[in-house]
Amino acid sequence: MAGAFERKIHETLADTRLQQAVYTATGRLKDSRLAVIAPHVLPDYQELRAHAHLLKRHTVDHLDHYLEKFQRNVESRGGQVVFCNDGAEVTDFVLALAKKRGARLIVKSKSMTTEEVDLNEHLEHHGLESVETDLGEYILQLAHERPYHIVAPALHKTRYDVAEILTRRLNAPHETKIEKQTAIARAVLRQKFLAADIGISGANFLVADSGAVVLVENEGNARLATTLPKIHIVVAGIEKVIPRAQDLAVFLKLLARSATGQLLSVYTSFLSGPRRAGEIDGPDEFYVLLLDNGRTKLLPDSAKRQSLYCIRCGACLNACPVYRKIGGHSFPWVYSGPIGAILTPQFMGVSREPSLPFASSLCGACAEVCPVKIDIPRVLVELRADVHQSEARQKRNRLEKLAFRLFRWLMQHPRAYEWAGRLAASLANSADGGWMRRVPVLLNVGPVRAWLSQRDLPPPPSRSFRQLWRQR
Amino acid sequence: MSPNAILDAVRAALGRSEKEPAPDPPPVRLRIPDVSLESRIASMTTSVEALAGRVLRAPTPQHAGRLVRERIANQNAVASNSPYLDECGIRGLPNVHSGITKPDELQKLCAAADVGITGVDYALADTGTLVVLSSPYEARMISLLPPAHLAVMACSRLLTGLDELFTLLPDPAVASSSMVFITGPSRTADIEQILVRGVHGPGEIVIILVG
């Protein structure tokens, strides 16, 4: 697979409309966040971050303890917890349950964890209808694409793209007004909600002491998916657990602010088990599937372990100059941006996409915005070391080494250095603008060409410093 | 508990043994500011209005009942079984269905209704949030399926924020299988980041503060 990452990057860089869309959207999210963490709005922001970090560290360091506690408490309230090693076990569980209950229609609310294991595709492959109900996710499901951004999945789609998709897939009238498009989706999805047999959700938090699942959203689709169907299945990563409900006072203040610049998301649901005696509505059955899918591999190294503190707010994507330039689909897996750059190599092995940990200038913007204070640059550096140890990088290293050897030689030989500078200057004078692209065809190949396709260097001065110095 | 390979892997990775206790977690961090009722009302109003919701004041429960009657006019409404709505004379209003205890019947009514009317357990002034726990008095669907949500509450239920709520309710799971926070009307910005209200939940929210 190595190489796909680079190819995708070039596609994105060549698409100016997409570049503009990603840059504007992430810029807006960035500004909204800044407005609601400002000291006059949230004076104890830094303290909350520090506390959130401590809570996550404590829980992940004693993960077995809190998972057992969570399981006990869910079961004491009439729910069931199932530990799943991978996506196949999740699919098998859902299929078996659907078969037992004669269920056919599943409504899903947004969940990165189910994206991780391609749950929809697997369920549909077995003849169940599984519908995404978050507006952005629904559009992407219709378009057969994966999320572009952790919190704004369809960030790369314009209203014209959406009009196209709705017409083609739903036979809806061609409609380019966003409000009307939303109304079309709402009407289709409302019928699905009312008829659904099973609702599947992710979880933003699992509360160990309460045996509760916490869901945060703006549209109301997660509430519908977890309220109307008789069966609610939660699919969550094992790292989502927190000790107590009271800790939500810390996390909820950080999550929506960091994600979308809201004080709180529109809906926060705190769900602990099936409908109880006397309660009027809610599901009769409640299952929590706790997914490993490689997470335990992140635990042994105490520095890399912090990757599991992530609350999927997406702030690091919006802050990252690389994500803002290359976009979400360049990344090889469902998690993109800085968090994707540290999760993907650890889940999939560093050799899957060895350039990934290097696609960062280590500028630190991600660590600065992370509400749980994950030191992403530090983890990236550790992963780079891993890559260097792995074989995959070695071949490509040769070229890099050659370039650096040439550079060293030039630096050690002033004559040759000056000559190279003059050559560059004369080239630059013979062309205006984008001079590097006009270097002799002989040189403009392979990595040089790739490098030049989206960039240029300022042209060198016609007379070098050395020349000026001599003539002084 | 049955043997569990994932928990075993977690323990092995963390160097922990089975049933090894964990030290106490970092202390609970809850800070309740001292805010007068008038300021809480002002802050609730500002926050809700910033989200395009509306806050109405009613000096008495009867007055609240009249405001609700005016809002629903000839529309179809479903009201929860909250005793507070009774006190306001809302459950007996014309065009208002109430007293439903079966989920299927409630779903049908809510799916066809123009307005859902509920009480609330608490509200959080600093974020403009309603807090509703599911119970025989409050169903989950009424604030969710109809395109408009009317919430009627006594001012005394107005808390400062999350910290005060979690001080009063250290574990909401003890009281109910479902607690929901509602902060403004349902919304999305999934297409071109243009804000659209009422995508799945109610696009209109009106809060009547009594007292």
Ligand code: SF4
């Ligand atoms: S790594 Fe931090 S900033 Fe990035 S998504 Fe996770 S919690 Fe948010």
